[in-house]
Each structure stands twice: as C-alpha cells, then as structure tokens.
Amino acid sequence: MKWTILLSALLLFACNKKETLRTTIVKDTLTIPDSTKVVKAEKPEILLPEQYSNARFKEVTVERIDENNFRVRGKGQIFEANFNWIIEDGHDELKTGFQTTDAGAPEWGNFDFTITVEKKRENSKLTLVLFESSAKDGSRQHELPIVLF
Template sequence: MKIKSTIWLLPLLLFACNKEKSDASKSSDTMVFTDTTQVVKHIELQNIIVKQYANQRFRQVTVEKVADNKFQLQGQAQVFEATFNWVVEDGHNELKKGYVTTDAGAPEWGKFDFTIDVEKKEEYSTLNLILFEASAQDGSRQYELPIPLK
C-alpha cells in the first residue's frame, strides 16, 4: 500500500515542482533588488513657450525682449502695398510710432522682422504695441492687433 501511494504522490510532486519553477521564471523579470538607489534629477526646461498673436491681417506674430527697453517682433502680415503701421502706448500716451514694410504685399502673406527700442515714462505703466493697417481712404486704424510688451 505504501508503494502505491508513493507512486501516486511522485507524479503529483513532480508536477507541483515544475509549476513553481515556471512561475519563478516568469516573475524573475520583475524582481526588485533592495541594494539599488533611485536618483532624481531636476531638469530645467529649455523649450520656452512662445505666445503668438494674430487677427485677420497679422499672423504668427511673436515678441521677444532682447534688452531692458528693446523688443524684437517677427511675423507675417497681409497688408496693402506690404506696409503696416505700429504704435507703442502706455495707456495714456503714444510713446513711439512707425511703420514696417514686409517682403510681400496682399493678397500674399509677407514676412516682417523689426526691433523697437522704447522706454516707459512711468515705472509702473504697461506698454502695449498696436500693429494696424492704415486706411487708404482716411488714414484711420484698421485691423488693430494689440500686443502687451513685458
């Protein structure tokens, strides 16, 4: 009787032992060692999100502060005779104004790139640049695009 029970137990034990080995081989991929150290590195983001401004006549307009009172503007304009005007205001006064010529006139989108050097009259005022197309009829501002200068 002991031999019969031993014969029956032997395959059962072999099957159970093989089952554990296959499970152990599967779990070895996810083994965690306690002697490892986690290193956390703080990485500064090099990509700066650039805000773009646009309306019907201006698109992809970006402003970059290149010095204390100096700003570089780039973008595209679809304006008559490839010329548009700009003015810098502080909320009360026009501090500076001018015009820019793009590399193509309407109906094409002409590229522009220019620099403005402007100082605040009052320390806590906010400068706003306004790009616009001057009306051929009366010179009034059309398609104004306000841009805060920070």
Template sequence: MKKLFLILLTAALLHGCSSTPEAVDQPAPEQPPASSEPPAQQPNQPQTPAPEQEPPKEEQPAAEKTYGNDIFQKVTVAKTGEDTFEIKGQARVFEAVFQYVVEDGHNELTEGTVNTSAGAPEWGDFTHTVKVKKAEPNSTLMLILFEVSAKDGSRQHELIIPLPEK
C-alpha cells in the same frame, strides 16, 4: 393571541407585497470597517517596494506666445535688451507696409512703419526692432500693429500686444 399573530403576519405580507423593487431602500451589506493599518505581510513573502515617484520636473520656459488677427499671423515679441524688443511675424497688408505704435495706456511713446517681404494677398514675413523706454515705471507697454485705411486714414485691423517685462 392567534388573532394578534395573524394580524401581524398579514400586515407584514401586505407591506412586502405593496412595495416595488425600485422604491425599496435596502441597506448596503455590511462590510468590515477599513483599517488604517496596512495589511500584515506574511513573514515568508518578500516586501515589494512602492513604485518610485518621478522627481518634479524643472519648469521649462513658456513657449513664446503668438498673436494674430485677419491681417497678422504668427506674431511674436521678445525682449532683446533693456528697452529693446524684437517683433517677428507675417502680415497680409496693402503694398507690404503696416504701422505700429507703442503706448503705455495714456501716451504714445513711439511709432513707425514696417515693410514686409510681400504685399497682399500674399503673407509677407517681417522682423523689426523697437526701442522704447517706459515713461512711468509701473506702466505696461502695449504694442499696437495696424494698417492705415486708404479711404480715411483710420487704423484698421489693430493687433494689440503687451510687451514682455522680461
């Protein structure tokens, strides 16, 4: 019996000495189980009301989205009528002129030119109204602003803007 006790004691000591503190997985100290009921209030203590929650805020209309690239900046588009859109912004274009086209993905529905208040290298302000009607009711109208290349007449620095539905 003494031999068995001695062997068990030796085994326990060896086991305790051979493990490092990092490798020891000790269970967390037991905590009482969380109760789903709130703690009971003492009868002499006044109950404190829960902090008031703010009522949900009404959704503000989203700020107008602005568009830009190398030659256009601060461009906004607002629907002003059933088929009318107002375009505002700034452009840095040669001789203060740029072009636009409105298309529905398949067809060019309207096109034109816009003059700005100043030519490049200055930023010139512009405001222009575009009147365009959808050819297909389920299509999305896209406004494309661009500068025409003096070299070959191609579109340069296109800025593509979806026209708002509302």
C-alpha cells in the same frame, strides 16, 4: 517535529503577507509614510515665444533683447505691404512707426524689425499695437495689441 512544522508555516505566512503602502503625489514630490522624501529632478522647461494673430497679422512674436529693446517678427497680409505700429502706456503714445513686409496682399509677407522704447512711468504697462491704415480715411484697421511689459 510538530513545532518545526508550525514554526515553518508561521514564517512562510509572515513572508508572503503583502503590506500595502499608502503613497501620495504632490507636485513632483513622492511621499511614502515612514520613509525618505523623494523629489523628482526638474527638467528645464523650454518656453516657446507666444504668437499673436488676427485677420491681417499671423505668427507674430516679440522677443525682449534687453531692458528697452524688442525684436518683432511675423507675417502680414497687408495692402501694398505697408503697416503701422504704435507703442502706448495706457496714457500716452510713446513711439510710432511703420514697416513693410516682403510681399503685399493677397500674399503673406514676412517682417522683422526692432524697437527701442523706455517707460515714462514705472507702474505703466507698455503695449505694442500693429495695424493697417485705411486707404480711405487713414483710420486704424485690424489692430493687433501685444503687451510688452
């Protein structure tokens, strides 16, 4: 009878003993020592387009349509609703143009246009610069540079 009580007490003690496991989490991977590695399923990341702004332009986004075509959208608070743009590669001006918004200053007018441009040099970086031309001397004002690729 004593052995039965002693054996029962020993089993009860062994069953109630809590074993602590050391776990580590490294970049969406849970590793438990002496066990199987569990990897969390990745959720697809929804990328919102980066928005650019300054004093005269806001909510400007550039979407790459294909290899050499880009869609530029945003809002501008531009005198007489006209603004200019230029694409440069750090050495040369590759393309220039102008656009209009659907409202002039002091209102914020919307604009939406596409640009087609090709690199001259493989290692160059194309930059789109939106700007307002000065009515006084034609100089660039309120430049908004945006790196395309």
